[in-house]
Amino acid sequence: MSSNKIKFLIAGFVILSSFLYLAVSGFKSENLVYFLTVDEVVKRKVDSSLLRVQGQILEGSLKKKIDAMQIYFKILGKESSLPVTYTGVPPDLLENGFPVIAEGRMNSEGTLVAHNLMVACPSKFEEMKEKGELMPEDHLRLMEKALKRKSKEIPN
Amino acid sequence: MFLIDLGKYSIFSALVLSVTSIFFSFFGGFLKNSRFIKVGINSAISVFVLIVAASCSLIYLLMVRDYRVKYVANHVNNSLEAFYRFSAFWGGQEGSLMLWLLLLCLYCYLVIRQNLNRNLDLMPFVVGTLMVTAFFFLFLLNFMTLPFDLNAIPPVDGKGLNPLLQDWGMVIHPPNLYIGYVGYVVPFSFCIAALISGKLDDQWIQTIRRWTLFAWFFNGTGILLGGAWAYKELGWGGYWAWDPVENASLMPWLTATAFLHSVIIQEKRGMLKVWNVVLIILTYLLTIFGTFVTRSGILSSVHAFANSNFGWVFLVYLLFALFISFLLVFFRLSKLKSEHELESFFSREAGFLLNNVVFVSITFAIFWGTMFPVVSELVEGIKVTVGPPFFDQVNVPMGMFLLLLLGAGPLMAWRITSVSQMKKSFLVPIIVGLLGVFVLVLFEIHHLFAVMAFSLSVFSISAIFLEFYKGSKLIKERLSLNYMSCFWLLTMNNKRRFGGYIVHLGMAILFVGVAASSAYQVTEEVRLRPGESFHVGSVRMRYEGFKQEISDSYRAVRAKLSVFNMGHLIGTVFPERRIYFTPPQPTTEAGIGRGFLFDIYAVFSDVDSRGAASFKFMVNPLLNWIWFGGIVFSLGSIICFLPDRWGKRKGEIFSLKG
Amino acid sequence: MEFISLAILFVFFLGACVFSFWPLVRVSSTSLEVNFSSEKNQKISRLMSERDNIYKNILEVRFDKAMKKLTEDDYSRLLNPLNEKALNVLRRLEALGVKEGHPIFDSKDRNGNLNEDENIRDRVEKEILGYRKSVADLEEKNISQNDDINEEKNSTVGSTFCPTCEHLCKIVDKFCSNCGSEIK
Numbered sequence: 001m002s003s004n005k006i007k008f009l010i011a012g013f014v015i016l017s018s019f020l021y022l023a024v025s026g027f028k029s030e031n032l033v034y035f036l037t038v039d040e041v042v043k044r045k046v047d048s049s050l051l052r053v054q055g056q057i058l059e060g061s062l063k064k065k066i067d068a069m070q071i072y073f074k075i076l077g078k079e080s081s082l083p084v085t086y087t088g089v090p091p092d093l094l095e096n097g098f099p100v101i102a103e104g105r106m107n108s109e110g111t112l113v114a115h116n117l118m119v120a121c122p123s124k125f126e127e128m129k130e131k132g133e134l135m136p137e138d139h140l141r142l143m144e145k146a147l148k149r150k151s152k153e154i155p156n
Numbered sequence: 157m158f159l160i161d162l163g164k165y166s167i168f169s170a171l172v173l174s175v176t177s178i179f180f181s182f183f184g185g186f187l188k189n190s191r192f193i194k195v196g197i198n199s200a201i202s203v204f205v206l207i208v209a210a211s212c213s214l215i216y217l218l219m220v221r222d223y224r225v226k227y228v229a230n231h232v233n234n235s236l237e238a239f240y241r242f243s244a245f246w247g248g249q250e251g252s253l254m255l256w257l258l259l260l261c262l263y264c265y266l267v268i269r270q271n272l273n274r275n276l277d278l279m280p281f282v283v284g285t286l287m288v289t290a291f292f293f294l295f296l297l298n299f300m301t302l303p304f305d306l307n308a309i310p311p312v313d314g315k316g317l318n319p320l321l322q323d324w325g326m327v328i329h330p331p332n333l334y335i336g337y338v339g340y341v342v343p344f345s346f347c348i349a350a351l352i353s354g355k356l357d358d359q360w361i362q363t364i365r366r367w368t369l370f371a372w373f374f375n376g377t378g379i380l381l382g383g384a385w386a387y388k389e390l391g392w393g394g395y396w397a398w399d400p401v402e403n404a405s406l407m408p409w410l411t412a413t414a415f416l417h418s419v420i421i422q423e424k425r426g427m428l429k430v431w432n433v434v435l436i437i438l439t440y441l442l443t444i445f446g447t448f449v450t451r452s453g454i455l456s457s458v459h460a461f462a463n464s465n466f467g468w469v470f471l472v473y474l475l476f477a478l479f480i481s482f483l484l485v486f487f488r489l490s491k492l493k494s495e496h497e498l499e500s501f502f503s504r505e506a507g508f509l510l511n512n513v514v515f516v517s518i519t520f521a522i523f524w525g526t527m528f529p530v531v532s533e534l535v536e537g538i539k540v541t542v543g544p545p546f547f548d549q550v551n552v553p554m555g556m557f558l559l560l561l562l563g564a565g566p567l568m569a570w571r572i573t574s575v576s577q578m579k580k581s582f583l584v585p586i587i588v589g590l591l592g593v594f595v596l597v598l599f600e601i602h603h604l605f606a607v608m609a610f611s612l613s614v615f616s617i618s619a620i621f622l623e624f625y626k627g628s629k630l631i632k633e634r635l636s637l638n639y640m641s642c643f644w645l646l647t648m649n650n651k652r653r654f655g656g657y658i659v660h661l662g663m664a665i666l667f668v669g670v671a672a673s674s675a676y677q678v679t680e681e682v683r684l685r686p687g688e689s690f691h692v693g694s695v696r697m698r699y700e701g702f703k704q705e706i707s708d709s710y711r712a713v714r715a716k717l718s719v720f721n722m723g724h725l726i727g728t729v730f731p732e733r734r735i736y737f738t739p740p741q742p743t744t745e746a747g748i749g750r751g752f753l754f755d756i757y758a759v760f761s762d763v764d765s766r767g768a769a770s771f772k773f774m775v776n777p778l779l780n781w782i783w784f785g786g787i788v789f790s791l792g793s794i795i796c797f798l799p800d801r802w803g804k805r806k807g808e809i810f811s812l813k814g
Numbered sequence: 815m816e817f818i819s820l821a822i823l824f825v826f827f828l829g830a831c832v833f834s835f836w837p838l839v840r841v842s843s844t845s846l847e848v849n850f851s852s853e854k855n856q857k858i859s860r861l862m863s864e865r866d867n868i869y870k871n872i873l874e875v876r877f878d879k880a881m882k883k884l885t886e887d888d889y890s891r892l893l894n895p896l897n898e899k900a901l902n903v904l905r906r907l908e909a910l911g912v913k914e915g916h917p918i919f920d921s922k923d924r925n926g927n928l929n930e931d932e933n934i935r936d937r938v939e940k941e942i943l944g945y946r947k948s949v950a951d952l953e954e955k956n957i958s959q960n961d962d963i964n965e966e967k968n969s970t971v972g973s974t975f976c977p978t979c980e981h982l983c984k985i986v987d988k989f990c991s992n993c994g995s996e997i998k
Contacts, residue, residue, distance in 0.1 A: 008498055015510070019517040022550050023524060031546040035539035050543065069683055069770060088681045089761035089770050158819040162826075169827050173834055194837035202830040209826070277856060358867060359860050424871055569883045570875070570892060577885060626881045650877070 033103065038077025046110065052103045053082060053112065064090065075100065086114045159213040160225060164304040166210035171294040173199045173206070177287040185280030185353070193280045197268055200283050203290060204261035211258045214303055215245050223310040227251060227303050233316035235709045240317050243327040247317055249451060250303035255331060256447065257293045259338040260286065267342055275363060281349030289341050292473050300466040319710065319736040319743050325385035333378030333405055337443050339371025340408060344440035347433055351484040356429070356491045361419055366797065372412040373793040379405055380786040391744035391759045393679065393774040395782070398547040403526045404446030407519050411439040414515035417508045424570060425505060426495030430485065431512070433492065437481040444474055502578055507565040514557050521550045556608055559667050562660045563616025566623050584622055589615030609671030613664040620657045651795050658792030666785030672778035685768045692773040695756060696720040702763055710734040715760045715769055719749055731760035731771070755779040854910060861907050868900045
């Protein structure tokens with residue numbers, strides 16, 4: 001009986017340690033996404049880790065190449081700004097002055113190549129306003145403008 | 157005003173009565189005083205009635221759009237249809253907590269009705285524990301987040317429901333999930349009651365088996381519905397993103413699955429008693445944790461409700477429940493001794509045990525990945541999040557293991573399976589599995605995990621079919637009926653076992669869909685002018701044009717795309733963009749062409765004055781298998797849940813000597 | 815108007831409280847006590863469900879055998895302990911005054927549906943009783959051969975139940991042979 005027990009203990013140990021190994025080895029830095037501010041990103045050494053940056057689009061910096069589906073803009077930090085490129089279908093309501101969340105890696109020229117771009121959700125910002133947190137002052141006005149432009153864009 | 161008062165005072169008196177119920181139930185239970193116990197039970201019933209009254213008044217206020225109430229003003233508006241006004245009951249934080257409580261009290265009432273005579277010695281503690289949970293939620297609703305809070309000046313129009321949530325899938329998904337979530341409280345209460353009273357025989361396990369199955373079924377289908385909704389509405393072509401809230405709903409399901417398996421070992425062999433108790437407690441704690449994660453805002457998530465300030469209350473309650481439960485387990489350890497020991501690796505017990513280890517490991521991996529951001533911010537001050545690659549990397553190998561067990565488990569016999577016996581029963585499924593690998597390699601599919609998943613699924617499916625075939629044949633020999641009715645008899649006479657196999661079948665099918673759609677998804681983004689075509693994988697998409705639509709609550713642009721496969725028109729998809737008026741928000745309605753072999757998924761982003769439009773196209777192979785597997789899974793669980801006696805005829809065949 | 819609505823609310827909440835506390839003040843409590851079955855009946859119903867569970871397990875083992883999942887050897891190795899267990903439960907039921915095969919609650923529980931389930935149960939029970947007889951025969955043989963074994967096996971005479979695990983033990987024993995806890 002006891003030799004049986006030892007066998008099971010060993011088997012259990014092997015199984016558990018292999019699962020533990022899986023869980024620990026999954027925690028490589030490329031599986032983590034770092035949340036950073038614009039200033040932190042600009043100061044940071046360029047490496048291959050995945051970054052998520054949140055900030056407002058610098059007024060007048062947004063350029064769209066519609067046919068190549070490329071977008072270029074800068075996100076504003078406190079002291080510096082970060083250039084971002086994105087290829088693909090742009091998210092809804094992407095406008096100058098909008099708060100965005102960009103996720104991607106830095107390239108050697110110091111540009112964030114985003115593979116994921118989100119406009120911070122309007123309802124989130126309403127909550128922020130209610131709580132008196134910092135938010136783009138004329139966010140709603142901007143959004144209305146964007147909506148108007150959007151509906152103009154659609155030919156009748 | 158009457159209804160607002162009714163609601164407000166109902167939840168307050170419910171709070172008071174829940175305290176009396178806790179007090180009288182526990183004291184009555186300890187002193188064996190039947191009057192006290194009765195008071196505890198009656199108070200619990202009163203709490204149920206009061207919560208029903210409060211819920212009804214909140215629903216009524218939502219239906220008539222009484223904007224004096226903050227909750228109403230925040231979650232409905234003038235243009236919202238009645239159906240969505242009703243669903244706003246669980247659309248916001250306060251309402252969803254109310255729904256939690258309502259279900260909890262309903263279950264409490266049902267438990268009282270069911271068990272008052274059967275489990276009288278357990279009942280006071282069961283009711284007491286249920287009411288402790290109810291008290292916690294009542295505390296939140298009375299002091300932390302008030303559903304009947306009033307606006308100083310009632311607004312003219314409400315804020316309305318997030319348009320993403322204006323979909324029937326999203327309307328039934330939360331209550332579906334909650335029915336399951338709250339259901340886990342009942343097994344937990346019985347477990348605590350058994351621990352307190354020391355009556356730790358099989359009686360309580362049998363009483364809660366069905367409750368656990370019920371909760372587990374709704375939890376599972378809730379997760380599936382959530383995935384189906386995300387796929388249809390969110391427009392990124394996937395159904396699962398390892399988001400904290402999704403993880404939170406998956407974790408109790410995993411531990412409950414583990415419990416449903418290991419409880420069979422306890423019933424059959426009297427083993428793993430401590431383990432089962434721990435699994436129930438874990439499931440309960442994970443449920444509370446899940447409810448907490450959705451509301452606390454400690455984890456960023458697309459699903460999260462507003463960041464709220466009562467996270468600490470949840471934390472305190474979680475720690476309290478954790479401490480008390482494990483203290484009780486510790487004191488009763490001597491009564492939870494195993495009656496047998498594991499004898500062989502090749503027995504069904506060992507299979508179940510292994511399955512438990514895997515399920516719990518997956519749960520821990522998910523928990524660790526979900527909580528890591530919090531830990532890292534506290535310890536290192538670095539804000540990070542753990543991406544899907546981590547979860548895939550950890551869970552895919554473990555999932556493969558489960559997939560193997562899915563088929564291998566049913567083939568093994570209790571206690572011991574001798575080697576010659578193993579060879580006999582494993583031969584056919586292994587051959588079929590290898591055949592599957594061969595076919596895949598023939599079709600030049602080399603993705604390691606996809607091939608593994610497919611062949612293991614094929615192995616499991618054939619093993620399960622073999623089991624059904626053998627059983628049916630046995631009946632056929634005895635009763636000479638046709639195979640269909642033999643199959644029916646077999647399943648109906650042993651619902652738990654063969655219903656369980658059907659669940660396994662569903663899961664195997666689901667795994668095939670998951671593996672194929674994640675390994676071989678093709679994504680293309682392109683800008684097209686009307687009349688232009690584009691190839692995605694083997695499919696050609698032709699952009700025909702677009703159309704505008706205006707409804708009461710949104711304006712929309714809808715594109716028309718024809719889908720060709722090998723030169724034949726196989727369908728048309730209509731991806732759509734909507735811009736809602738209140739709250740002003742654009743949404744994406746993906747155009748999905750569903751098929752047996754692949755789904756076409758088209759997202760339409762914008763269109764310029766010349767009619768040129770940007771699209772994102774995806775081909776998701778075998779994605780429909782996921783939903784089909786889900787349906788099979790549901791069927792199987794329903795069969796397990798049916799009363800034992802249903803459809804049972806000619807039962808004697810099983811008692812004949814072999 | 816305000817007054818009427820307040821009055822209605824008050825009556826509603828008062829009603830809830832009265833309903834809750836009614837059992838404390840009620841003079842006659844006979845109707846209360848009826849629900850609370852005696853310790854003994856509870857014990858019996860527990861044993862009944864345990865017995866049904868064991869029967870189910872026995873049936874499943876037989877089914878596995880019939881499906882050729884078990885060798886003859888494994889089969890008897892699995893079945894015998896189950897029979898033993900069933901026997902133990904039946905003896906305990908007997909000790910509580912329940913006659914074999916005539917469960918006192920069953921007719922209440924399954925009104926109308928007595929036929930099939932009862933049928934299977936009866937058959938299993940008969941077989942178990944057969945098993946019991948064979949065990950008893952064996953014991954009798956052993957009496958003449960070995961007194962020690964006799965004492966070990968002949969458990970119906972002077973037996974009691976372990977207070978912890980409810981295993982059948984002999985009165986003369988100080989500790990339970992199953993779980994090791996003290997027998998009072």
